[in-house]
Amino acid sequence: METPVLRIDHLTVRYGKTCDYCRNGGELHKNTCPRCKTVWACNDMNVKLYEGEILGIVGESGSGKSTLMKSLFFDFDVTEGSGFLRDFGGGEADIFAQSLQQKKYIKNHLMGMVYQNPMLGLRMDYSSAGNIAEKLIAAGQRSFSGMNERVEELLDAVEILQSRKKEPPKNFSGGMQQRVQISKALANNPAILLLDEVTTGLDLSVQAKVLELIREIRQRFHISIMLVSHDLAVIRMLADRTIVMLDGKIIEQGLTDQILDDPQQPYTQQLVHSLL
Numbered sequence: 001m002e003t004p005v006l007r008i009d010h011l012t013v014r015y016g017k018t019c020d021y022c023r024n025g026g027e028l029h030k031n032t033c034p035r036c037k038t039v040w041a042c043n044d045m046n047v048k049l050y051e052g053e054i055l056g057i058v059g060e061s062g063s064g065k066s067t068l069m070k071s072l073f074f075d076f077d078v079t080e081g082s083g084f085l086r087d088f089g090g091g092e093a094d095i096f097a098q099s100l101q102q103k104k105y106i107k108n109h110l111m112g113m114v115y116q117n118p119m120l121g122l123r124m125d126y127s128s129a130g131n132i133a134e135k136l137i138a139a140g141q142r143s144f145s146g147m148n149e150r151v152e153e154l155l156d157a158v159e160i161l162q163s164r165k166k167e168p169p170k171n172f173s174g175g176m177q178q179r180v181q182i183s184k185a186l187a188n189n190p191a192i193l194l195l196d197e198v199t200t201g202l203d204l205s206v207q208a209k210v211l212e213l214i215r216e217i218r219q220r221f222h223i224s225i226m227l228v229s230h231d232l233a234v235i236r237m238l239a240d241r242t243i244v245m246l247d248g249k250i251i252e253q254g255l256t257d258q259i260l261d262d263p264q265q266p267y268t269q270q271l272v273h274s275l276l
């Protein structure tokens with residue numbers, strides 16, 4: 001059996017203190033405990049990501065997609081569960097149990113993240129080149145000429161003109177900001193790229209360009225991608241396998257074609273039919 005590049009076991013993220021009722025498996029109202037109001041944003045999730053694949057994660061607003069992605073990028077602490085990277089600690093060290101320094105190492109060397117809101121991933125007042133250089137420096141790059149070369153290569157890859165590299169992202173359109181975010185996320189040659197609703201809010205033609213870019217990046221860099229979207233059309237276009245989330249839980253998963261052509265769960269059937 002192939003070893004996954006990322007494996008997550010029993011991931012749970014809760015907002016709230018919990019009570020005896022929800023801790024002991026009492027029925028939740030959607031993802032919320034009816035007694036103490038604790039939100040179980042991700043609830044006992046098991047996920048595997050394999051080399052070179054795009055794993056789609058789909059679900060309605062509030063189902064826990066962003067919480068999953070942000071937990072993986074250590075934006076906050078998980079409540080329970082463990083995570084393992086093939087390329088870290090021999091694949092046997094729980095990434096969630098690491099020190100801040102080790103988590104920083106993982107973020108800077110092994111992962112890239114693109115947020116739905118570019119303001120979370122970019123410094124809007126720095127130059128675009130400076131944004132990318134920041135990630136390169138964090139990953140240990142020190143040579144100015146080496147950095148400059150890599151910045152140019154990355155901007156070419158996402159089709160941002162070299163003549164605009166000194167401009168700050170705040171001057172750019174939404175689609176261009178996402179492309180700068182993608183180039184920054186790729187700067188350290190990560191094994192894993194996390195993409196959280198990267199085309200939401202963009203107009204359709206720009207959306208199509210960003211989606212095409214993601215497809216090219218996968219082919220060119222042979223990177224493993226986790227792609228969150230509430231839009232099944234995006235998932236259909238890009239994802240090899242898909243996970244369907246509802247109320248913090250995985251309710252269905254499999255090959256994307258299988259999920260879309262023969263959905264088993266009523267919620268997935270509803271999602272698919274709304275596309276037709």
Ligand SMILES: Nc1ncnc2c1ncn2[C@@H]1O[C@H](COP(=O)(O)OP(=O)(O)OP(=O)(O)O)[C@@H](O)[C@H]1O
Nearest residue numbers: 015031039041060061062063064065066067068230
């Ligand atoms: N800081 C927080 N405090 C309390 N509850 C939170 C917090 N952040 C998220 N939640 C709750 O966690 C649940 C999952 O939210 P999350 O943002 O992960 O969902 P999502 O599937 O990404 O939704 P969307 O598609 O709208 O971004 C929601 O019920 C949300 O209200």
